Amino acid sequence: MNHLLYVLLTNALAASCLIFAIIFITLPLPPNAGLKNYRISLRILFVAYVASAFIAVVDKVLVNVLSMILLSMCSFLILLFSTALINLLHPERITRKFILIHISPLVFLNLLYWIGAIKFGNPMLGSLSQVMQNLIHPQILIRIATWLMCVTQLVYFGRSFKKEATLYNSRLDECFSENMKLHLPWVRICYDGALLLGGYALVISLVNSPVALMTFFSVLAVFFIVFGVCYIQYPRTYVQIEQVFHPLTPEIGQVPKQRHSWGKLKKQVLDQKYYLAPSVSIEEMAQLLQIGRTTLSGFINKEEGVNFNAWVGSLRIEEAMRIFRENPQLSIAQVSELVGYSEPSNFSRQFKMITGVSPSEWYRQRQQSL
Known part of the structure; x- marks a missing residue:
């Protein structure tokens, strides 16, 4: 019964991801040069949502402590959601080089793990005690390293987002006399939600709890939908806040x-x-x-x-x-x-x-x- 429910939940997650992936890649945008990085973010989210749908369909293992698939998904989503949201507050901050630098450790660990799996296998662990018993196993060491990398990502991007949010609010105060509606509260809510989901995923990766895992995928499906709906509304707000990112060029006829x-x-x-x-x-x-x-x-x-x-x-x-x-x-x-x-x-x-x-x-x- 639990496994059937798990399959239904992961399939629902995959379906919602694919629907929004299509919306992201086909969303019509105004011909505004300032939205260039937003267009790039939509493509990144397209890849993220398709990858999440694929993982949700492929990973049907209900219990596996420190699952490499779950940890990789966690790391991937922390990176993609963080960069997508920071990009709204500071478009120049997120570049292709930035993304490549931060995704490289995840790619490296996955290559190392799945190549190693050919020789050492993909251990199925039911509890932390089994992890301790197999602590020197090469595959277990890689999974532990991936878990620690996820924790590091949560801390790093948490600080980065807080810094960029403070800078953005400061820029608003420099530009507008009334800016309460321009603070983008949904960005903060979505980021806090992503942070909590990431933390929750790291916790449940350490325990043998089918219920916790199914709860995670249920909440994740809702989060993907809410995030997608909010994110595609951003161009409407950008029209109002564009001057925050682009200094005014002196007009002809201005006094020296x-x-x-x-x-x-x-x-x-x-x-x-x-x-x-x-x-x-x-x-x-x-x-x-x-x-x-x-x-x-x-x-x-x-x-x-x-x-x-x-x-x-x-x-x-x-x-x-x-x-x-x-x-x-x-x-x-x-x-x-x-x-x-x-x-x-x-x-x-x-x-x-x-x-x-x-x-x-x-x-x-x-x-x-x-």
Whole structure:
């Protein structure tokens, strides 16, 4: 009964993988040069999904401690999901050379193992005690090395993803006045899910548990589907965040850099209240000021000591407090809209971050002090 259920689960996984593999390779994309690496990621995911489908169909052994097939699948998926997701946050980070360097150890260990299997066989182990009893067996040593490699991959890519996510969020703050929807939370969720699945696979590879293995493949099938659905939506978001990855080229007619004066530029921003434009970006403000985005960002960072997001936020909150004082009849939602926020929740979050209290609490305290 367990074996039949296992076969059904692995076949379901294989079917879902093949369906999304076809979607990845046939997905129509806009002719945008910035999506070049995304196109490469889709091809990589095509290979990953087809390989996963193949492994799911071929590996019908329900119990085999430190299974080389399971460990190889784990390593392969850690690498492919990590690179695919990091590529969305930092397209220049993932190159063919990077992938080849990180997949080489897995290829080498597999070649070593399956060539060795011709002479030493593919030991079937039912428990860790059997692993200990055959510890000096060449095939067992290779399987242990593969398990340790998977652990190393989890740690390395976990740190790499955290670093790239921090850098991406910093870039967003340098470019957008309102960026909550651009933080790509699904990327973090998918990565955490991949990390947990990878860790779970390493744990169950050490135990004799058909139930744990079937649970793994059940969750993995769902994960493949959710990941695939999310990943193919990325081009829609890329249109909004493209400037994060591509610095603005100075426009024709801009004032020469040596003539820039932050005092004059800041006065223009304050007088014209450019910062109140809904979801204004640094690129849009730079165009209004007829300077390069890099120049404007440098002025804000150096002269104001903060990034673009924080600077615009502080100006908006100052304006909001002025409006509250002069127009106490206005609601938080109305004031939020007047100072450029698309959602009251974003306004309230920024207001509390700057003043230490919520807009309603600030207004209540002010009324009590009058």
